[in-house]
Every structure is written in structure tokens, then in C-alpha cells.
Amino acid sequence: MKNKAITSRDVDFAKWYTDVVKAARLADYSNVKGCIVFEPRGYALWEMIQKTMDKMFKETGHQNVYMPLLIPESLMQKEGELIHGFAPEVAWVTQGGEKELEERLCIRPTSETLFSDYYSHVIQSYRDLPLKYNQWCNVMRWEKETRPFLRSREFLWQEGHTVHETREEAEEETKKMLDVYKTFFEDYLAIPVITGRKTEKEKFAGAEYTLTVEAMMYNGITLQSATSHYFGQKFAKAYDISFKDRNNELSYCYQTSWGSTTRMIGALIMVHSDDNGLVLPPKIAPVQVCMIPIQMTEKVLDKMDAIRKELEGVGITVTVDQTEKSAGFKFAEAEVTGIPLRLEIGERDLEQNQIILTRRDTREKKEVSLEEDIITVVQNELRTMQQEMFARAKARRDAFTFTCHHLDEVKAQMDKQPGFIHAMWCGDEACEAKMKEIKGTKSRCILEDGEKIDEHCVVCGKEAKYHVVWGIQY
């Protein structure tokens, strides 16, 4: 039985996506154009993501700070490329209280400027380095077309900003945080990713280079999912972040920044969910087990409560749905909201000394004898589900990964089924532009250790320099 409130994803993927967001009550449109309301289930997902990533950031030696929301225009302009990149898409505050401001202030689209300004005050000596800070906050970019979680004017994110004594250390940090993102995506979100370097055209304004985490959605469209930037001394020179080095000479620092956003919730939906609603990997699901009593009798409820306590004792998150709705309604709700495991018990099950366990992803039902150790059974199911969700996503990603040798092959493939296209590139931006004419296909990243597929560029046929993964992006 299919959820009637949800369009089939194979019929209309875009409609399916917004149907899932609405049916699972993750977010609601707001009265503020281009901004959404994060409803409790959507925000709980963000809290799980935050909690998990924050732990990984702290374990790699980072501390959290908080910078102001507003950036004076003059401060923003110090680094030319950044303001150039963001000018068309920032919101400006021009009135404060009842007065016109002397200088307009922009709502942060990102905080390199504020971090750099701060670092220029507090760093004097190599002894003050490194500083490895991160902040969780809201940012704003004045987008024209928006979609819940994927692209909105305001979004929530984390932005790491670090300062180092040497180029080597900063480059190592840039790479390390890319690896942290990759681990988070694969181990927690169960989303296989490819990583590599952005081309000059696609890199972050102001960065020397950008490393990226790229994921493929169910429909073969790709999503830039997190990025890590190496700045070299660009901001250090623009904002005068200098220090006395070990030779007692004045040097400029080396910087990095790295970010990931609430867009990850969009990735979770588009990789794993189905025509019955949300499907969440157990390690990131705010609630892992939903228990549903078939009859609300004391005997059934007591048994539920005993099992709930056992499971909570080992850190599994559980809800027991004791509302007055029908069992069928509760099943549907647990399903559409993506709770990984459903446990049902009724009078008859108790007579047979068993409970019924249903996995959300496969929707397979299983009778579990109460003779078995319920903790082990549930832990195994959660672990297996996490692994199988990753394996399924990877199999689909691999099935939609193609190698192309000529432009007409790329075109034919993108017409038939978009995906990751592996192809060689000469390094010329004109060839990137030609590629873009094919339904907006862009370079996702240059593989650092990519094998040489051909001697020639897929577009112009001249000598190829890079193994690039291409794709149509959200």
C-alpha cells in the first residue's frame, strides 16, 4: 500500500521531494519569501547532525565561537574576490532603530571577513597559532529560486575557520576536514561520496583551492554536499593577519575554512527516502524505534514499557505511541516519518510470546520471540539497516556512474540517465562552458589520483590534464 499523499518518485521527483518534506512534517513554507520553518522533526534531524559533527570537530581540536550576524560593507570589501562573488546575493540592513545607517551592513552570507578581522586583533606570535575555530549559525543568501533544505535565503550551517603558521599545516587541515566530512557522510548519513578539487571556475571566491564532497541523489542529479577551502595568505594579506614567526620576523598566516549546511537534510531525503515517505539511517535518526501497542491494555503496555527501558538502557532512542489513534494510523505515521524500526505487540503476540518487528527501509516484518535477547536483536537490525542503506545507495551511485570519451557520449548519457560522468579535461574554461550546454553539466571535482582515461580532452580533443567527474547539480 502506497502513501497517497506522496507522488511516486519515479513519476515526478521534484514533486515527490516536496511531498515527502510535507508528509513527514519536516518543514513548512513561511510568510517570508524563500525562508522555511523547520518543524520539530526537521529540526531534530539538524540537532542529530549537529551533535554528531560537533563531536567530530571537537575531537579534531576545534573550538566553537560566535561572530556577529552583520558585516559592515567596508569590512566586507577588503578582500576583493569575496565581495565580488557574494555582492549579488546578500541582504542589506540600512536602517537601525528609526534611523538611516551611515554605512549599510550585510547579513553574513559567510564569515571569512569577521573571522579575519578578529584574528588580526588577537594573533601576535607563532605561539598564538594555530587557532582552530568553528561556528554554528544562520546565514543568508538572496537566492531567487528556493527549495526546502536544498536552497533557501536563510539556512543553518557550520563554518570552520582556522589560522596556521605554515602552508603545510593549513593544507593538512583543509584535507583533514574534507576527510571528516567524508566519514560523516558515509558512516552516519549512509551516503557514499566522491571527493576532489574544484576547478578554478567552480571554487569558492577568495580561496586558493576548494576541496569538495559530492553525492549523487536517487535520480542521478548530484549535490555539492560540503566544501573545505585553502586560502593561503589571501585573507591574511587583505586583513593584515600577521605574526612574529620563529625567526622573530613578521609573517602572514595561512588560513582555511570549511562548511556544511542544512542542505544535508535534503541529501538524506533524496538519497534514501521512498514513495512511503522518509527513510532515515539509524545512526542519524532522532528516534530509532517506535513501539506501537495493538491494544491499549495494561498487559501490553507493561510489556512495551519493560522493553522500552531495556532499549533505552543501552542508548537506543525509543518512543511508545500511546495516543488514542488507531494502530493503523500509528503504523502509517511511523512509516512516513522514517523511524527505522517499528515494534508492535498485541494480546495475541503476547500469548505466543513474541513481538513483530518491521524495518522501515525494506518494510520487512519479522516475528521475534521474547525468548531472544531483545537488545541484541534490535542492535543487530539497526546495524544491518545502516549497512544495507549505504550499500544500496552505493550500488545505485555506481550504476549511474559512466565513463565518456567524447562530447556526444556525454550528451547521449545525460539525455538517457544523468549521473556521474568520468571524463578527461584539458583545463580550459571554454571546454567547461561547452559541457554546461548539456543540461547544465558542470565539473563536480578533479580527482586527485584519478586514472588517465584518455590522452585527449572530452570536449576539445586537445591534450588532457585532469580526470574530472561531471554531473548535473542541484
Added chain:
Amino acid sequence: MKNKAITSRDVDFAKWYTDVVKAARLADYSNVKGCIVFEPRGYALWEMIQKTMDKMFKETGHQNVYMPLLIPESLMQKEGELIHGFAPEVAWVTQGGEKELEERLCIRPTSETLFSDYYSHVIQSYRDLPLKYNQWCNVMRWEKETRPFLRSREFLWQEGHTVHETREEAEEETKKMLDVYKTFFEDYLAIPVITGRKTEKEKFAGAEYTLTVEAMMYNGITLQSATSHYFGQKFAKAYDISFKDRNNELSYCYQTSWGSTTRMIGALIMVHSDDNGLVLPPKIAPVQVCMIPIQMTEKVLDKMDAIRKELEGVGITVTVDQTEKSAGFKFAEAEVTGIPLRLEIGERDLEQNQIILTRRDTREKKEVSLEEDIITVVQNELRTMQQEMFARAKARRDAFTFTCHHLDEVKAQMDKQPGFIHAMWCGDEACEAKMKEIKGTKSRCILEDGEKIDEHCVVCGKEAKYHVVWGIQY
């Protein structure tokens, strides 16, 4: 030995306050007027506060959500009193991207309007009620005079917004959240508080009434520390939040809101800290124990590490300062940053099979035999310190609490030593205005069960209606 970077609090309290903020590196001034940078130690305090309160909110049945940062002017204007109260102190966005906006948008000073707008969409029936939501976010009020944590243009806070079927339930919620705040202040921040109702003049714009948590700082000046508002049906009527009630008739909802801010960090400083810097109650300190090796020998470091593991095993937060600074420098740093307990070990201590334990608040040193169970010793010290910090704050609060019968007594007292003044009031705003002439003395709250001190109003001498606590406020 006194910390030379810090002015004595008895000499210049305002200067002492900013000295402590700077010396402990809690916050830095930013290039954005009226906004501060939360440095790692300041933000870590906020994270501890958030974590603790968030747990209390969830345990009382609340869920987190996130509403947009910007509010269209027309939406803001629907409830007349609110916009009237906030109009002089909001920041307006008038340009987005490179265009002038058709309607200006204000940066949220508080989010009643957005919550109400959302509730009006999603509530249809009494079955949808109650909705008990909270959000953690940044807000902005265009203040003229600012001080770190106490008053700034941007600050961080939580705002709870709930909707109920009946007046009784909403009023119960208003009271319950006041109690949650009181518990948090007293049990975690070790700050004794008084609670009561705001006068009409001092209540929140748009509320039917406001309940408040009021604390006294070291210098006798008072701080409004958290508030809980009962809205009745005011917003429900302005934003059309109606539902089919149990009789199948259309009714308006009853609402509450309640908030607390990063100002609590200011309260922590001003109640507990001293001329040597920050003093933090153990239950809210991001790091509870700092271990300092006198010599960086293997023997000493191994012992430190063994103790650290034991303490962390029972959930005590520990750092071992293994930097290359001198032991004296490390002592000073642990002190100024307010780490509750300092443990030192040197070669000589090890020979005597002991370690040295120093409490931050009393600065008392104690030799602890390694024969003793270190976990129990540390847990007892932390518990005692928490209790004694509360007791000391309460004793000082009580010593600065006075009862006055006539206006000249109030004046004499405020000239001599400000504090909480208990006095009767007739209910007339003209009398509040007269009181304000005494160094800005305002009613802090009306005590709900306050004893009758006099028959007459402390100002005008007419019949008294309320037992009011008055004070000079931050």
C-alpha cells in the same frame, strides 16, 4: 596576590566587569558596533547553559523548531502593542541582492509574530493542541548603550512559544516555565532568585501579564534574568489562530512565551566572580578540573593521566595543561578562567604520595593523600563548592535586601547601598514614576504571596494593594 589586569570590584564595578570578560577571554569587541565576538570560553559557557536548559525543556514536553530570521513589516504590525514596543529598536533590511525590496523586513527582535503566523496555518482542531515549541537563535535589538553579554545589539537566546486549548492550561505553562528558570538559576548557576509578576508598565508588550526571575548582582544592582509571558488570546485574535473546540465550535487559542538570553553569562560573572577573574559554579563550568604538572616528567605525567581517566570515567570534565608555559603561568590562567578545581602534582608530592587540590572560589589549598579515593574527593569538593557558592550569593542578597515604609527611606537606602527594596504600592503608575526618580529605581516584581508590610503605599501613602520588590536594574 591579585591579578593585575583586573580592577578591584569594590573600586570600580563596571571596569572590573569588563576586565574580567577580557582577562578570562570570554568575549571580544567586534568591528560591528554594539555586537561582540563570543570567544571559545564564552561560547563554551553558553553551550553548557544550552545543553542543561534544553534537557529541562525537553523533559517538560517541549520540542525545538526554527523560524525565519526576517519578519515582513506587515506581519509584524498585526499585533499593535508588540510593534509599538519594538519599533524604535529593530534593524530593517531594505535591499536584497542588488534590488530595493518592496516591503522592508525586520531582523527578529523576538518571534511571536512568526510563531503565531505558523500556528494559524497548522492548528485546526483541539486535537492539534497543545503545541509546545522552543527555538534557540540570535535576535537583534538596536540598543544605544551596550555592554558584553548584558546588553548588545545582537544576542543569543531561547524563546519558547506554546499554544493551548484553555486559559488554565496556558496559565499553568506560564507558571511552570518560570519554575524551570528558577530551578536552573538556583541549582545550576548557583544564583538565588526572586520571582513574581511584572507591573503593567514593566510587562512585555503584547502580554496579558509577565512573570519574571530577578537576581541581585554583587554590587546590589538587580538583573531581570528570564521572563515568562501569558498572552491570553491577544495574538490568537490578531493572527487568527482558531480551532474547532470539543463542542465543534470555533475558538481562539491561548498562548504563552518565555525567554532567557546570553545575559545569563553576565549574571554568572557579576554574582560570583572576584578580583582574580572568573569564578564558575562546578555544575555549569565547561571544564571542572584543571590538572597542572609541576615538572613535565614521565612519572608526573603518567600519574596525571591515570587520575584524569578516573575522573573522566565518572563524567567529570578535566584538562591537563601540558603546554610549555611555567607552572605559575598555568596557575594564573586556571584561576582567571574560573576552573573550579586545580590539581597539581610534582615530583615531591609523588614522593609524599599526595597531590595538591585548590578550590577556585575560596582559593584554599589542600593536600590530598593518594591513599584516598580521588573520585570521591573531587566529587565532594565540587558538590561543596556548588552549595557554598549558592549560600554566599544568598547571604549577600539577603544582606542587601531591605524593607522600606516611606519614600525618603528608599532614597536613603539607595544612596547608601542599593539592593532589593520591599515596599507596598497602591498600583498607580504615577507612584512608579516617582520611584524611578531615585536613581532609576523600578519595580522588579509584585510578589504573588507577599506579606502586607504596611497599609499604605510607600510613595503616595494611599491604600496599598501590592507587595512590590524594587531595585535599580541593569
